[in-house]
Amino acid sequence: MSRPPERATARPRVPRFTRAEHWVHRATATLMAVCVLTAGCLYLPFLAELVGRRALMVTVHEWSGILLPVPLLLGLGSRALRADLTRLNRFGRHDRQWLRAALRRRGGRPAGKFNAGQKLYAAWIAGAVLVMMGTGLLMWFTHLAPLVWRTGATFVHDWLALTVIVVIAGHVWMAYRDPESRRGLRTGSVDAHWARHEHPLWKQEEDPTR
Template sequence: MPPRPDDPSEPVTERPRVPRFTPAEHRVHRATATLMALCVLTAGCLYLPFLAELVGRRALMVTVHEWSGILLPVPLLLGLGSRALRADLTRLNRYGPHDRQWLRAALRRRDGRPAGKFNAGQKLYAAWIAGAILVMLGTGLLMWFTELAPLVWRTGATFVHDWLALAVVLVIAGHVWKAFGDPESRRGLRTGSVDAQWARREHPLWEHEDNTR
């Protein structure tokens, strides 16, 4: 009699996996996400009345908000010592015809979205959030150190900082929503490897991309 499929004596074969991220990249992502979460949460406590009343301690919220914002670029700067992280930053900054094809297919909700290790959506998100952090940092410093600029500059900085903060919250919410819709992608960031079949399906040009480096 052949063994039953759930027979514990039958060996369980794991599906092949491919490395995607190093521990250094995982730590950079986690540290950056933590600092960003602190910025968003403390900003909510400063701008939303019901949160301000619930939490109180406005001076503490201001201090945490300021320092978490200043420290935001630090994990990435420290992570530049990792060769794998530098290689991935290079990938994120390179666009090709397949990225335009991916965007067209995504906008029309169609299949056939060719991508290397990072798809076009991930590249655009990385570029946008990096630019937003720099603008938020610059405007935040003008608001913090009032002697750095005249009042009209500080007023403009406050306007840009507040509205860009809202855009950042919306974009990050979309990023988190997409991540929750792709468990294997989250597992790759958490464990460092992804299912080989998932990689071939979602990032079919990844192997070719690595072979041409």
Template sequence: MSRRPEPPRSATRLWRFSAAERWAHRTTAVLMGVCVLTAAFLYLPAFAELVGRRALMVTVHQWSGVALPVPVLAALGSRALRADLGLLNRFGPHDRRWLRAVLRRDKRPASRPAHKFNAGQKLYAAWAAGATLVMLGTGLMMWFTHLTPPAWRTSATFVHDWLALTLGVVLAGHIGMAMGDPEARRGMRTGSVAREWAEREHPLWRP
């Protein structure tokens, strides 16, 4: 994957993410990482042999999964987070243009107009939120087996396992995209981004 040019450090900085948003992102990332890691220990024999304590892995996996929505819910008191959630939930003509450019492999900045979040980020956020809720619901049915009929638990296990695999692939893509954009990572780490980067990657954004 080609890395995008890193803007000069002397460029004027623009505020992009609040402390609450960065905290919610980091905490969610840690919990998701724990879920993925413990799932690997539970389902892959080679990893399971390294730990051996399956009961512990199950407990850690269950509680990290239940806690997954908590950081975002706790951060809803932040006006900045609520505003960004509103932006993520809006899909406009410029987003459709961005997607068409991606499908045509058109990498010209002018052909990919974006507001604070581009269309790819909006689709990822919506998919991740929906997948997390489905994983939580199916996981609870697998955990509290006495609350649902056997047929429901069988279906929940099927959905949970295959959605977990899909989620792992999508997360790998998300991390790969982030690794290719140092300034985007800096924005999530420090809260600010270079004006030059914002004008190039998000020309419709006016902070």
């Protein structure tokens, strides 16, 4: 009687994100997608004609923008999320080395749990959201400022929105090229070999004595 084939040993995995971080990212991404789609319905004629109901699109766009920071604010109750925000706010020598290597398309890109590109994206999108909210409020509540301010707010809001769409598209493209990174956000863990290769300083970052 032949023996059944042995099951392949599962590759070791390491925890990367908690469930709270997963839901903060998903909720934020959903609200951002609603903002972008409703903005398209307001500014692109063919979408405006296809969807119609401009007043509804304006209301949904306004409220999705106002609610955008809420998932992150609620997620601050998670110790893991607060620790990751601290990591994202730290930019060290190895991050500058990572950027130089990335710009020159070379290997040898040292990174902790987050690489320099992810840190720059997080900082930029956070600042952009704050500016978008400020200019959006000036456009929404017309009594808050004189006409010249509202005109300037509209200009900044519209052009920054276009930039945000381009940057988010780049972020999605980079995530598409790295399935293990996406799996880590979806399942909470990543392949140990991937972690050592893509984020070699991650372990040292968690335990500075190593």
